[in-house]
Each structure stands twice: as structure tokens, then as C-alpha cells.
Amino acid sequence: MFYYFDLLGTAAFAASGVLAAIHKRMDFFGIFIIAFVTAVGGGTLRDLLLGVDIAWMKDLNYMYVTIGATIFTMFFHREVDRNNWSLAILDSIGMGVFTVVGIEKGLMNAHVPLICITLGTLTACFGGVIRDILANEIPIIFKKEIYATACIVGGMVYFGLTYLNVSSNQVTVYVATTVVVIRLLSLYFDLSLPNIYSDDSEDN
Amino acid sequence: MFYYFDLLGTAAFAASGVLAAIHKRMDFFGIFIIAFVTAVGGGTLRDLLLGVDIAWMKDLNYMYVTIGATIFTMFFHREVDRNNWSLAILDSIGMGVFTVVGIEKGLMNAHVPLICITLGTLTACFGGVIRDILANEIPIIFKKEIYATACIVGGMVYFGLTYLNVSSNQVTVYVATTVVVIRLLSLYFDLSLPNIYSDDSEDN
Amino acid sequence: MFYYFDLLGTAAFAASGVLAAIHKRMDFFGIFIIAFVTAVGGGTLRDLLLGVDIAWMKDLNYMYVTIGATIFTMFFHREVDRNNWSLAILDSIGMGVFTVVGIEKGLMNAHVPLICITLGTLTACFGGVIRDILANEIPIIFKKEIYATACIVGGMVYFGLTYLNVSSNQVTVYVATTVVVIRLLSLYFDLSLPNIYSDDSEDN
Numbered sequence: 001m002f003y004y005f006d007l008l009g010t011a012a013f014a015a016s017g018v019l020a021a022i023h024k025r026m027d028f029f030g031i032f033i034i035a036f037v038t039a040v041g042g043g044t045l046r047d048l049l050l051g052v053d054i055a056w057m058k059d060l061n062y063m064y065v066t067i068g069a070t071i072f073t074m075f076f077h078r079e080v081d082r083n084n085w086s087l088a089i090l091d092s093i094g095m096g097v098f099t100v101v102g103i104e105k106g107l108m109n110a111h112v113p114l115i116c117i118t119l120g121t122l123t124a125c126f127g128g129v130i131r132d133i134l135a136n137e138i139p140i141i142f143k144k145e146i147y148a149t150a151c152i153v154g155g156m157v158y159f160g161l162t163y164l165n166v167s168s169n170q171v172t173v174y175v176a177t178t179v180v181v182i183r184l185l186s187l188y189f190d191l192s193l194p195n196i197y198s199d200d201s202e203d204n
Numbered sequence: 205m206f207y208y209f210d211l212l213g214t215a216a217f218a219a220s221g222v223l224a225a226i227h228k229r230m231d232f233f234g235i236f237i238i239a240f241v242t243a244v245g246g247g248t249l250r251d252l253l254l255g256v257d258i259a260w261m262k263d264l265n266y267m268y269v270t271i272g273a274t275i276f277t278m279f280f281h282r283e284v285d286r287n288n289w290s291l292a293i294l295d296s297i298g299m300g301v302f303t304v305v306g307i308e309k310g311l312m313n314a315h316v317p318l319i320c321i322t323l324g325t326l327t328a329c330f331g332g333v334i335r336d337i338l339a340n341e342i343p344i345i346f347k348k349e350i351y352a353t354a355c356i357v358g359g360m361v362y363f364g365l366t367y368l369n370v371s372s373n374q375v376t377v378y379v380a381t382t383v384v385v386i387r388l389l390s391l392y393f394d395l396s397l398p399n400i401y402s403d404d405s406e407d408n
Numbered sequence: 409m410f411y412y413f414d415l416l417g418t419a420a421f422a423a424s425g426v427l428a429a430i431h432k433r434m435d436f437f438g439i440f441i442i443a444f445v446t447a448v449g450g451g452t453l454r455d456l457l458l459g460v461d462i463a464w465m466k467d468l469n470y471m472y473v474t475i476g477a478t479i480f481t482m483f484f485h486r487e488v489d490r491n492n493w494s495l496a497i498l499d500s501i502g503m504g505v506f507t508v509v510g511i512e513k514g515l516m517n518a519h520v521p522l523i524c525i526t527l528g529t530l531t532a533c534f535g536g537v538i539r540d541i542l543a544n545e546i547p548i549i550f551k552k553e554i555y556a557t558a559c560i561v562g563g564m565v566y567f568g569l570t571y572l573n574v575s576s577n578q579v580t581v582y583v584a585t586t587v588v589v590i591r592l593l594s595l596y597f598d599l600s601l602p603n604i605y606s607d608d609s610e611d612n
Binding site: 252253255315316318319322325329333337351352353356 | 437452456459461462464
């Protein structure tokens, strides 16, 4: 269960990387590189910090999923791209899943909840940050600051539900859903209230 | 002594991250994320390179100090921010302390002085570089190139004083002071001589 | 043989870092920092991912080569810089060599070809990406997307020739040459066909 969610998050992040790379008119290998870094960047940082083997180097399924999601998204990118929300939704699913995976890998390595939530947040956010930096965009984590907040709240829900003895699979679904809902709601509010932060902003 | 200096550097860097994030109008969790990455980014890189446990994952005091410094700086940011020099001074203290900590952790792991100075410099500079990249600013290490120079000179002072059998605590204070003084003097000269590099500069 | 190629790639990447830093008018230590990060950044990422000792921390020759290449390039940068192609050629040589070194270090650590090619590509590309990000340029890997493609094709040539029992030294030369030729040909075509991507590009 845990494992397949990790692969699902990898696919969702790869797809979001493909869309960002296509916007920058890269060729196939360029698109694949951005997709790959986006998909495995967060998990790689998590595994480096934990001092464990890097997941995608030991299990080729991560690579296959990335390649598959990349090719699929390249074929359907026009359809996906016409919908403004597609990148945000894919990104949110990846974030929700990776938050859970980061927390659970932290627990497996005997870390306390505060560190596990941090790991979950770093895991979920780092891939997207690298994607945006490589595409020379302001990282979306900065423009939509609720990005990291959603992961932290999701992490709190995780340990709250675990404390209440909710079953592990249910916790996974609830936490991932929490992250996705918070992030999409925040995007929706930002879209309908565009002037709140921009009127006398000091940055570009 | 060494340990408390590490926590002091962490607090100073967290505060500098808070100021940078507030300039970008982030909310509480966004500010905390930038503060955290700035505070522990350099030490994390150092520990990854050394192949040792990541300091903040094994000792929650780093997290508590970051949270405390973040909340404190948020409350007093108006006062701090009116003083142009506040970010530079906090940043310099963090750099001075982290240079020493990086060198000493290198020595503990049996590395030669050249590698230890490199570790100290990377440790001191990396957190600020990440802060600036995440805030979509040109890294201050690039605009104020004396940044890294101060750490390298501080590292030379460290091994010079150690060679002269100066006591460890005194060395720590002298080296941190050296880094802070070099950096602040260089900032002051840049401020009073603004035209030296800008007249026919090739960059933006 | 393998070892000296690694040092040669380090020198070539250091030189490309020096040129980028001089364009940004940094002082000696600033130039050295950019040169150092460019030269060892890719190998450092590779060694972190493999979980092995970081090459430049155990063998000071990497540091000496970086210092030597930095000083040499600083003295001759005017001559080098008048030739538009100098940075691209140095960069290509570094990429070609690092692709081979990354693949072979992956093989030494018992990884499959797909992972080895990925390691070679990351090793070859990451130093240049850090250089460009630190110099506040759009990473050249993004603007010249054939960058990563050259490494991936080079990796395929590596395993093709190895499968055909070509001797290891010959494979090294052929693969490095393949990467350099693909990259320089692609640069040449981009220079003579500048309007293909820029007419209705969505990015800046």
C-alpha cells in the first residue's frame, strides 16, 4: 500500500515536471530530466538525510514509473494543459502522498514526530522547488506559501489520527486528502482574491 | 561551548531567514520554512559530506532554537528591519560561528586543514545561498563576494592560532570575530564606494 | 587512466567556473568558490547518492587541480574569453569525462546500466547547473537542452561498446568524444538557427 502510494506520488510529480518542461519547450530528454528530478528529488533528499539507500537507485520501478508518466503526459499534455488546474492538482496529489511517505520513512528510522513532519514536508516540497529553480521560475512554494503549510498540517493530522488508533491505511488516505484539499482550497482563494498580496508587494 | 555556539549560529541564521521571508510577505509556516532551511542548510550539507548523522535530526534543540528565533524575530521584525544593517549583522554572526563549527567537525572526522577550511566555508555560506535562491534573490555570496573570503581568512586564522597553541575557546572567539569584522567592513566599504563595480558591469 | 580523466574533467569544469565568475566580476576567492563548486559539485552529488566517501575530501589532488586550473584560467582569461566557444568547449570536455566517471563509479558499486547512465548524466550536469544558479543565469542545461541528451547518448554508447567487448580505455575515449561532439554540434546548430525556439517562446 505504502509502496504503491510512493509510486503514485512519483508519477504525479513526474507529470507536473513534464508540463513545466513543455512550457519551456524542451526536447524529449530535457523533459525527462526535469520530470525525473521533480519526481525523485524530494525522496532523494529524504533518503540522504536518513542515511539510507536512495530509493530509486535500488528499485527500478521508480525509474519505469517516471518514464511511463513522462511519455503519457507528453502525449496528453495539450488536453491537460488547457485545464489551468491540472498542474496544481497533480502537484497536490504528489505532495499529499510524499508527505505520508516521508513521515513513515522517518518513523521507520526511529525519529520523533517533529522530525518526521519535517521530513514529510521536505520530501513533498523539494522536488517542486528543484523543478521551479531549473525552469527559472520563482519556486511555487514561495508564491503559494500554503504549499508547505498544507504538508505541516497534514503531518499533524497524521500523528493525531495515529494517536486515536485509526488504521494505517485510513491514516494514509486521510492525510493525503488533507494536504490536497488544503492546497487546492488555498489556490482557489488566491485565484479569487488576487489583489491581497500584490498591491504594495516589495518583490517583483 | 562549541555546542552552544552552534545553536547561536543557528538562531542568527534563522533570524536572517525570517527577515528575508517577511520581505517576501510569507505567512507563518512559510517564514518558518525559510528560517529553518537557512539555519540548518549549511550544517546539513556539512554532515552529509562528512557522512555523519544530521545534527538537527538527532538533537531537537536545533529545531527548538529555530522555532524560538523565528517567533522572536517575527515579533520584533519592524524594529530590526528599520536598521539596514540588522540582516547583515545577524548573517555575519551566523557565518562566523558556522565557520568555526564546520572546521571543528572536519577535524573531529580526521580531515586535513585545507578540507576543514572548505567545510567551514561551505557550512557558513550554504544556508544563506539557499535562503537567497528560495527568495528569488541573487545570492548575497555573489553580490558581496567578500562573504566567502571572510570564511576562508577566518579558517586560516583558526589554524594559525591553533599552531601557536592558543586555547580552543579563545580560538573560537577570535575566528568568529575575524569573520564578522571582515564581512561588516567589506559591507561598509561597498556601501560607501558603490560605483567601483557597477559602472560597466556586464550583469543585471 | 580513469583517475586522470576525473582530474582532467575537474580542471575543465573549474576553468568554466572561472570564466563564468569573471563575467560576474568576482574577486579571487569568489572566483575560486564558483570554480570549486562547478568542478566538484557533480562528483559530490554522485558520491552522496552512492553513499561512498566524497572524492575531493579524501584526495587533495582534486583541490590542487581546481586551484591550479583556477589560477591558470585567471591569467589567460582574456585570451580564452575572446573565443566565444571556449566556455562551451571546456564545459563539453568536463561533461564527457564526468559522464564516463559517473558510469564507472556506478558500475563499481554494482548498479544496473540504467542507474549508471543516470549517475553519469547527473554527475556531468549538476556542477554546471550549480554554477549557473550561483551566477544567477538560467541553467545552460535548460537553454541548451541537448546538454543532458549528450550524456544519455554517451551512456548508451558506453554500454553498447562494452557489450561489444571494446577495451575499457577505448570506451572511455569514444564515450567522452561522443558527448563532446554531440554537445558542440548542437551548439553550432543553435547558433546558426537562432529563431526556431525564440519566435513565440512563452518564457523570458
